[in-house]
Amino acid sequence: MRIDIITVLPELLRSPFEASILKRAIGKGLVEVHFHDLRDYTDHSYKQVDDYQFGGGAGMVLMIEPIDRCISSLKSERLYDEVIYMTPDGETLNQKTANGLSLLKNIIILCGHYKGVDQRVRDSMITKEISIGDYVLSGGELGAAVLCDTIIRLIPGVLNDETSALTDTFQDNLLAPPVYTRPSEYKGMKVPDVLLSGNFPEIERWREEEALKRTENLRPDLLQ
Numbered sequence: 001m002r003i004d005i006i007t008v009l010p011e012l013l014r015s016p017f018e019a020s021i022l023k024r025a026i027g028k029g030l031v032e033v034h035f036h037d038l039r040d041y042t043d044h045s046y047k048q049v050d051d052y053q054f055g056g057g058a059g060m061v062l063m064i065e066p067i068d069r070c071i072s073s074l075k076s077e078r079l080y081d082e083v084i085y086m087t088p089d090g091e092t093l094n095q096k097t098a099n100g101l102s103l104l105k106n107i108i109i110l111c112g113h114y115k116g117v118d119q120r121v122r123d124s125m126i127t128k129e130i131s132i133g134d135y136v137l138s139g140g141e142l143g144a145a146v147l148c149d150t151i152i153r154l155i156p157g158v159l160n161d162e163t164s165a166l167t168d169t170f171q172d173n174l175l176a177p178p179v180y181t182r183p184s185e186y187k188g189m190k191v192p193d194v195l196l197s198g199n200f201p202e203i204e205r206w207r208e209e210e211a212l213k214r215t216e217n218l219r220p221d222l223l224q
Helices: 010-018 020-027 064-075 095-101 119-124 141-152 200-218
Strands: 002-007 032-037 050-052 060-062 082-092 106-111 128-131
Touching (some): 010 032, 020 141, 106 141, 128 141
Parallel strands (some): 002 106, 082 106, 082 128
16 A cells, blocks of 8 residues: 655654554555655745635635645556545544555545645545544644554554454444453452453353443444
8 A cells, every 4th residue: 555645744744654553564565655745846935835815814725736736746656546635524534434445555645734725625636535533633644644543554464463453443333342461360350250261252252242331331322
């Protein structure tokens, strides 16, 4: 998979991809992540990529021209399955969306900034709009990093145990069951006996029951 991220703050994005699972995925050649500074695609003085909005109002807007130049340049080199815009009013990111995106080959992620982008970008260039929650960030960069993490960890070969992602919370519309590790007893708190029994069918039954119980208590909306 190849992910191209368009941003006005590439330095803000690099750190998450230089550690942990994301770094390992890149190192294995399972994914390529490229950052494109929008300022490299403008002819304006001082590398300007934003301007005041027509009709007045507070806040600056990312201009259409540099965005069009960047996306057109990338599309001249390869076909893209999705051109995603990170925006608070987009479709809320969930596990189903991440699963689908993880199967794609090439995607572009455009990070919004300031008051967003010229609407003509959204109307003519964007194929999918995604939000990571009902709140506003200073820009789309952190949202893009979250999106990339949810996608990349699902690519076969990224996790040491590929079945791990299949048992994550939300994969089957249930929250994950409780998990325990050594020691089996700590300050009088014991691990449930069933997990120490070695009876794997019984363990799986217990996990399913606990997942359902936890979902009913914490996120009943998932069961509707």
